[in-house]
Amino acid sequence: RNLVLHHFANGYSAVNGCRQNETICVIFIFVALSPDFSWSKEVQAKLCSVFQLSNFRPLQRAAINLSMSGKDLFLVMPTGRGKSLCYQLPALCSKGFTLVIAPLVSLMEDQLMYLKSVDVPAVTLNASSTKEDSKHVLAGMIDKNSPFKLLYVTPEKIAKSKLLMSKLDKAYNMGLLTRIAVDEVHCCSQWGHDFRPDYKLLGILKRQFPKVPLVGLTATATSNVLKDCQKILCVQEPITLTAPFNRPNLYYEVRFKDNEDCTDQIAQMIRERYKNQSGIVYVFSQKDAAAVATDLQKKNILAQPYHANMEPSDKSLVHQRWSSKKIQVVVATVAFGMGIDKADVRFVIHHTISKSIENYYQESGRAGRDDGSADCIVFFGFADIFRISTMVVMENTGQQKLQNMVAYCQNVDRCRRAMMAIHFDEVWNDDECNQMCDVCRHGNDYITMDITKHARDVVTIVEMASSMDEKLTPLKVCDAWLGKGPAKHRKTIKVTSLSRLEVESVIIHLLLHGYFSEDFSFTPYTTHFYLKLGRKAALLKNGNHSITMKMRRRVMSPATVSQSINSAEVFIFHMQAVPPADSDDKKSFLRRRTKKYSSFIPYSQNKSM
Numbered sequence: 001r002n003l004v005l006h007h008f009a010n011g012y013s014a015v016n017g018c019r020q021n022e023t024i025c026v027i028f029i030f031v032a033l034s035p036d037f038s039w040s041k042e043v044q045a046k047l048c049s050v051f052q053l054s055n056f057r058p059l060q061r062a063a064i065n066l067s068m069s070g071k072d073l074f075l076v077m078p079t080g081r082g083k084s085l086c087y088q089l090p091a092l093c094s095k096g097f098t099l100v101i102a103p104l105v106s107l108m109e110d111q112l113m114y115l116k117s118v119d120v121p122a123v124t125l126n127a128s129s130t131k132e133d134s135k136h137v138l139a140g141m142i143d144k145n146s147p148f149k150l151l152y153v154t155p156e157k158i159a160k161s162k163l164l165m166s167k168l169d170k171a172y173n174m175g176l177l178t179r180i181a182v183d184e185v186h187c188c189s190q191w192g193h194d195f196r197p198d199y200k201l202l203g204i205l206k207r208q209f210p211k212v213p214l215v216g217l218t219a220t221a222t223s224n225v226l227k228d229c230q231k232i233l234c235v236q237e238p239i240t241l242t243a244p245f246n247r248p249n250l251y252y253e254v255r256f257k258d259n260e261d262c263t264d265q266i267a268q269m270i271r272e273r274y275k276n277q278s279g280i281v282y283v284f285s286q287k288d289a290a291a292v293a294t295d296l297q298k299k300n301i302l303a304q305p306y307h308a309n310m311e312p313s314d315k316s317l318v319h320q321r322w323s324s325k326k327i328q329v330v331v332a333t334v335a336f337g338m339g340i341d342k343a344d345v346r347f348v349i350h351h352t353i354s355k356s357i358e359n360y361y362q363e364s365g366r367a368g369r370d371d372g373s374a375d376c377i378v379f380f381g382f383a384d385i386f387r388i389s390t391m392v393v394m395e396n397t398g399q400q401k402l403q404n405m406v407a408y409c410q411n412v413d414r415c416r417r418a419m420m421a422i423h424f425d426e427v428w429n430d431d432e433c434n435q436m437c438d439v440c441r442h443g444n445d446y447i448t449m450d451i452t453k454h455a456r457d458v459v460t461i462v463e464m465a466s467s468m469d470e471k472l473t474p475l476k477v478c479d480a481w482l483g484k485g486p487a488k489h490r491k492t493i494k495v496t497s498l499s500r501l502e503v504e505s506v507i508i509h510l511l512l513h514g515y516f517s518e519d520f521s522f523t524p525y526t527t528h529f530y531l532k533l534g535r536k537a538a539l540l541k542n543g544n545h546s547i548t549m550k551m552r553r554r555v556m557s558p559a560t561v562s563q564s565i566n567s568a569e570v571f572i573f574h575m576q577a578v579p580p581a582d583s584d585d586k587k588s589f590l591r592r593r594t595k596k597y598s599s600f601i602p603y604s605q606n607k608s609m
């Protein structure tokens with residue numbers, strides 16, 4: 001059922017989720033790639049004359065032909081690859097108008113501005129439309145001369161405006177409602193990463209206007225999310241076109257936060273590595289956005305914050321200044337997202353991990369839209385995991401998604417792209433990464449450790465606390481295990497010889513593998529995260545049970561390395577630990593050794609590789 005054709009059409013497109021007859025579906029796609037439809041000449045001509053583009057990007061032609069031939073379609077294409085063209089061009093080459101549902105007014109305004117610049121008549125109806133504008137738009141919808149080709153509305157408008165629905169009804173009966181495009185279609189599904197309740201009501205469109213082809217567009221959706229969207233939108237047999245998630249020009253890297261604030265490291269990178277280049281620093285909260293932006297400004301970096309709580313005019317000012325290179329960096333929360341279409345973003349740094357892999361993929365995907373090389377670096381901090389965990393506590397799948405993101409960061413031996421591929425149900429060959437992630441570039445930089453004894457010790461701490469009716473936060477567990485807890489506990493606790501970073505890694509590992517689990521406690525003001533024993537904790541009572549984990553060699557203390565269960569790797573470690581004879585090299589070696597948590601050289605600085 002889940003047909004996936006890879007390297008289809010110029011080695012790019014993939015087709016999946018054909019529910020009906022897979023052969024028919026594949027034939028559709030082959031046919032859709034043909035340049036010989038009745039509309040092909042006009043489409044090609046307008047691609048050049050109106051949109052000023054000479055060629056289609058992968059999947060665009062197939063998507064446009066399928067849409068022009070009246071098929072319902074889901075188009076999953078990485079951010080910045082040109083999804084909009086796949087409904088704008090068909091709109092221009094058809095009679096009547098295309099109804100576009102978009103989640104944000106700012107996003108619509110950007111699109112309208114762009115369409116105006118290329119002389120494509122387009123309008124919007126949203127909460128801030130004046131009476132006069134609304135009247136003009138509503139009249140235009142049933143005007144046979146179609147004064148506009150695209151009508152942008154928010155999902156709220158569809159849900160709330162009976163007047164709009166009645167005009168759509170009339171336009172449908174007159175044959176003027178030609179196509180429906182649902183942008184960011186993953187917002188329909190609770191399993192998607194940006195669920196919007198009003199998207200759930202959009203099923204009315206297909207129920208009411210069954211003959212109008214619908215195209216749903218998204219950059220990130222797993223097959224389960226798409227199935228959910230299909231149900232919600234009442235689309236019977238859509239064809240799904242999926243462009244591979246892979247962005248070969250992006251270098252992915254994870255760095256451990258060696259102290260809570262990694263802003264110094266970020267500032268240094270921006271000043272040295274990304275001098276005069278545009279980028280984004282994503283942070284956890286509005287407060288962090290302001291604080292990190294101020295810190296960067298103090299270090300002479302032209303940075304400004306951006307978050308949902310700012311005045312719309314301030315937000316667009318920051319956006320404009322960044323787009324025109326008057327500022328170098330936007331320090332933003334996730335509010336800086338949809339509709340950001342700057343081509344030459346050379347770095348996206350996450351000061352704090354994202355709440356899911358989908359979020360991370362989309363946020364980091366704002367880099368390198370011009371196909372030039374760009375770096376996506378995430379700083380992985382222990383305390384951040386629990387801050388985010390309490391933030392997503394109300395979301396059905398929030399914890400699971402966060403765990404996937406944490407596993408992505410904690411991972412030391414699998415290609416980062418492979419981890420994303422698994423997440424997006426893609427088949428992946430690690431060689432295709434082309435050393436464009438830290439793991440592939442620095443292959444054997446990890447050691448396998450037997451952590452059974454450590455696990456028993458730390459599980460005992462939580463067990464003891466629970467027997468005394470005490471709850472411990474992960475930070476308290478770390479402290480207690482490192483011998484820094486309250487004096488009364490210190491006598492009974494076996495203090496560990498591991499370093500703080502190792503302690504944190506072991507606790508994360510135990511949490512990801514079910515030896516610990518989360519125990520939330522709600523107060524009127526905040527939610528607390530405590531650790532409790534997980535479903536697998538009891539296994540540790542069994543003397544034969546063992547746990548191993550892979551740990552980055554550079555985050556390990558020599559003491560731990562000697563406990564590693566792979567003696568060949570220990571040997572390599574000691575070989576590498578001999579400083580070079582040359583004094584310059586020696587200095588940099590020592591710098592590297594002291595700053596043992598710092599990470600690899602990103603792609604843009606390492607073009608020789």
Ligand SMILES: Nc1ncnc2c1ncn2[C@H]1C[C@H](O)[C@@H](COP(=O)(O)OP(=O)(O)OP(=O)(O)O)O1
Nearest residue numbers: 053055056057078079080081082083084085219341
């Ligand atoms: N065939 C093409 N050739 C060259 N550039 C193209 C082509 N099609 C689109 N583009 C450009 C136009 C835009 O500047 C840029 C991104 O297009 P856009 O439609 O906004 O991407 P998108 O909708 O896939 O991204 P997002 O997921 O962020 O919304 O790509």
